[in-house]
Amino acid sequence: MASPLFELSADMRTTAERRRRSHRPHSRYVREAVPMPEPALTTRTPDPWLDSAPLLTGMDEVGAGLLDSLDAMQRVAASAGRGPLLINASPGTGKTHLLIRRTAYLVQELGVPARQCLVLAASTPGAARIRRELGALLGREAAAITVAEFDDFAAAAPPELGHLFIDDLPRMPMRLFRQLTDHRGPESDVTATGDPDSALCTGEPAAFAAFGEQFPQAHVMRLSRNHRSPAAVLVAASQVIEPISRVPGRLVQPERPALEGSGIGRYFAVDADDEKHFVATLADRLAELGVEPDEFAVIGPDGLSVAAAAEGEYRVVCLTGVTAEDWPNTAAARRELYVALGRTRDLAYVSHTGSGSPLLADVDQGLFSPFGMVPQLHSGPEQPRLL
Numbered sequence: 329m330a331s332p333l334f335e336l337s338a339d340m341r342t343t344a345e346r347r348r349r350s351h352r353p354h355s356r357y358v359r360e361a362v363p364m365p366e367p368a369l370t371t372r373t374p375d376p377w378l379d380s381a382p383l384l385t386g387m388d389e390v391g392a393g394l395l396d397s398l399d400a401m402q403r404v405a406a407s408a409g410r411g412p413l414l415i416n417a418s419p420g421t422g423k424t425h426l427l428i429r430r431t432a433y434l435v436q437e438l439g440v441p442a443r444q445c446l447v448l449a450a451s452t453p454g455a456a457r458i459r460r461e462l463g464a465l466l467g468r469e470a471a472a473i474t475v476a477e478f479d480d481f482a483a484a485a486p487p488e489l490g491h492l493f494i495d496d497l498p499r500m501p502m503r504l505f506r507q508l509t510d511h512r513g514p515e516s517d518v519t520a521t522g523d524p525d526s527a528l529c530t531g532e533p534a535a536f537a538a539f540g541e542q543f544p545q546a547h548v549m550r551l552s553r554n555h556r557s558p559a560a561v562l563v564a565a566s567q568v569i570e571p572i573s574r575v576p577g578r579l580v581q582p583e584r585p586a587l588e589g590s591g592i593g594r595y596f597a598v599d600a601d602d603e604k605h606f607v608a609t610l611a612d613r614l615a616e617l618g619v620e621p622d623e624f625a626v627i628g629p630d631g632l633s634v635a636a637a638a639e640g641e642y643r644v645v646c647l648t649g650v651t652a653e654d655w656p657n658t659a660a661a662r663r664e665l666y667v668a669l670g671r672t673r674d675l676a677y678v679s680h681t682g683s684g685s686p687l688l689a690d691v692d693q694g695l696f697s698p699f700g701m702v703p704q705l706h707s708g709p710e711q712p713r714l715l
């Protein structure tokens with residue numbers, strides 16, 4: 329049963345009734361007030377080891393300890409031998425998680441000197457995460473590993489020819505890629521990760537494309553198990569990116585537990601004020617359910633940009649202002665929608681006035697839980713038809 333908290337406010341009901349009354353008699357749609365469904369949140373954080381165990385039979389001796397939290401494909405990639413390696417996989421498949429463990433594994437198990445490792449991340453939070461997790465895995469030895477973000481490193485002196493790890497290669501500026509790789513042979517020790525579909529740049533992500541030319545013998549590995557988002561969000565994100573994907577035919581397998589009612593909430597707002605009211609109501613309800621403010625990302629005119637949100641992952645992502653004007657059917661908007669949905673751990677919402685972005689029409693409508701003033705097919709008397 330829906331909680332009374334999600335009933336529409338009295339003034340919204342009045343607006344709804346006014347609209348219904350003013351509806352033209354031959355119109356096919358009327359709007360019906362639907363209360364917000366109760367947010368479906370996970371209570372359990374998956375245990376990487378238990379969840380991956382059935383697939384790891386026979387592999388449990390490989391990198392025991394350091395690689396325990398990896399699934400089978402991640403473990404194969406993390407423990408690969410020397411030489412160039414490219415992990416091409418979608419958001420939430422654990423590319424960064426894997427890169428960190430590969431670095432630790434090479435240092436601790438294969439004897440690669442820590443001071444010869446250079447790990448580069450696209451952003452400050454990304455570099456901080458890598459530093460923190462390497463510290464937890466390697467202890468004091470981690471301090472000898474250079475971890476930097478692209479922007480800082482671009483200004484620094486060229487590195488020694490050690491093992492190079494690049495997280496989020498599609499975002500690397502081409503000049504930095506050249507600076508780092510021009511003097512390296514085709515069999516150099518370079519591990520890079522990335523999803524070309526997530527690059528918000530216009531045109532091909534140049535450094536990602538150049539990796540294959542610079543290192544033609546690189547092993548390219550794909551990861552299909554998604555450890556971040558629920559199935560409904562993954563399917564919707566795949567349907568949005570599919571027409572323009574740079575990696576056609578990519579498989580995505582959800583690993584997060586499926587929850588009842590865990591579709592994508594779609595709020596049909598009456599106007600801008602109503603949309604703001606919805607976001608505030610949602611924020612209050614999530615707070616009551618124990619969702620911390622930094623676990624709830626509002627993306628839109630009054631919230632984060634997609635690029636800013638792309639640095640993190642959130643239990644709840646709410647995309648506001650998803651209108652035809654602001655989210656037209658363009659490759660850039662499509663990519664942004666794919667990236668934004670991909671930040672979700674538990675629940676995603678989209679909200680808009682009017683009928684919404686045409687990109688939403690590419691998503692299987694059964695994946696949405698519509699609420700607010702939802703258009704309904706009018707079941708009035710049939711119109712006479714010409715024979």
Ligand SMILES: Nc1ncnc2c1ncn2[C@@H]1O[C@H](COP(=O)(O)OP(=O)(O)OP(=O)(O)O)[C@@H](O)[C@H]1O
Nearest residue numbers: 376397398399418419420421422423424425555556
């Ligand atoms: N094998 C695993 N078992 C359980 N959780 C995992 C596993 N691998 C990764 N995760 C978790 O899944 C989430 C996504 O991982 P991560 O951020 O490394 O993915 P990513 O592919 O780098 O994502 P993005 O491209 O969006 O930055 C994180 O919360 C991470 O802790």
